[in-house]
Amino acid sequence: MMERRVFSFSPGPAMLPDAVLEQIRDELADWRGTGLSVLEVSHRSDPFREMLEQTEAGLRRLLDVPAGYRVLFLQGGAHLQFAMVPLNLLGDRASADYFCTGYWSQRAMEDARQYCRVNVAASAESTGFDRVPAPAHGSLDPDAAYVHYTANDTASGVEFTSEPDAGSVPLVADMSSNLLTRRIDVSRHALIYACAQKNIGIAGLTLVILREDMLRAAKPFTPRMLDYRVHAESGSLFNTPCTFAIYVAGLVLAWIEREGGLEAMERRHAEAAARVYDLIDRSALYENRVRAADRSRINVPFRLRRPELEREFHAFAQAAGLSHLRGNLALGLRASMYNAMPMRGVERLVEMMAEFERVHA
Numbered sequence: 001m002m003e004r005r006v007f008s009f010s011p012g013p014a015m016l017p018d019a020v021l022e023q024i025r026d027e028l029a030d031w032r033g034t035g036l037s038v039l040e041v042s043h044r045s046d047p048f049r050e051m052l053e054q055t056e057a058g059l060r061r062l063l064d065v066p067a068g069y070r071v072l073f074l075q076g077g078a079h080l081q082f083a084m085v086p087l088n089l090l091g092d093r094a095s096a097d098y099f100c101t102g103y104w105s106q107r108a109m110e111d112a113r114q115y116c117r118v119n120v121a122a123s124a125e126s127t128g129f130d131r132v133p134a135p136a137h138g139s140l141d142p143d144a145a146y147v148h149y150t151a152n153d154t155a156s157g158v159e160f161t162s163e164p165d166a167g168s169v170p171l172v173a174d175m176s177s178n179l180l181t182r183r184i185d186v187s188r189h190a191l192i193y194a195c196a197q198k199n200i201g202i203a204g205l206t207l208v209i210l211r212e213d214m215l216r217a218a219k220p221f222t223p224r225m226l227d228y229r230v231h232a233e234s235g236s237l238f239n240t241p242c243t244f245a246i247y248v249a250g251l252v253l254a255w256i257e258r259e260g261g262l263e264a265m266e267r268r269h270a271e272a273a274a275r276v277y278d279l280i281d282r283s284a285l286y287e288n289r290v291r292a293a294d295r296s297r298i299n300v301p302f303r304l305r306r307p308e309l310e311r312e313f314h315a316f317a318q319a320a321g322l323s324h325l326r327g328n329l330a331l332g333l334r335a336s337m338y339n340a341m342p343m344r345g346v347e348r349l350v351e352m353m354a355e356f357e358r359v360h361a
């Protein structure tokens, strides 16, 4: 077994489970007895197709994806979904509703505005993205093409504990940073998307789970590569998919199942989040301003009440083998703890933060 020296709290790409890294290493040169690396086989070969089917089956099992939903293995990151969602789902509707919970919701709205009127149904901007905003009475439009929400806004550290009620309007979720971290009710959504480099594997792959009635006529100027129907009809093999990223996702899904499934992931995230927020709330040095009920279990943004110590904090963390704790400069510090973060990484983080505070008391 490999011994980790460094734990990464990066918002993504993030850590992979040790067992998955070892498996990749062990089968890299000769995959499934083909005498070739998984990096070298055709996406139209039998072993690859079989692996793609197994990966989809694994995802369906874990998430309990109902019949009548398709799973697509796409590229372009969550960013491309910011555009593909309106291009494919608008039909002849003129507007879409968006919940605004921070940076990632804003990025999603920027793209949607190219194609339709964006109705901000609820926003937490005026309070500094410190909560999940509740829509005012009548602010959700029954004629909207869809309602979009960011299930876990990775930068502001705000997470929905359950999906918003969209009535009969199709509900769309960006779950890039919390898919597979707990049980969800897929059937309450018309479409869910997530990039893979946080909880599911490595960069390059984007998962889309959509209800079949969302395979509508896309806007006429939509490139075929951006049309969900094209990918659904070709079984995600319209062009060359991100073969290696799909392979890694398959290994991660199998690892999640072995670890006890989404219930086990949920328990770990609850424990990890409790430890870190508990330390922050008891400290005189650290602070997190998100309302307790809406705090992300996955991404914990925090600040030092003495901001001049931030640089030193980061160096102190690095020296303790805890990397990527700096958000981008505007965001201060942030600890991202995805599925592959082991509890001993969380323990090291909490010990290091307590020690830093002692040294600077």
Ligand SMILES: *Cc1c(COP(=O)(O)O)cnc(C)c1O
Pocket (backbone or CB within 6 Å): 012, 076, 077, 078, 079, 080, 104, 150, 152, 153, 154, 174, 175, 176, 177, 195
């Ligand atoms: C990381 C992230 C994105 C961006 O993903 P890309 O793959 O870089 O396009 C979008 N939304 C959320 C919620 C994210 O966490």
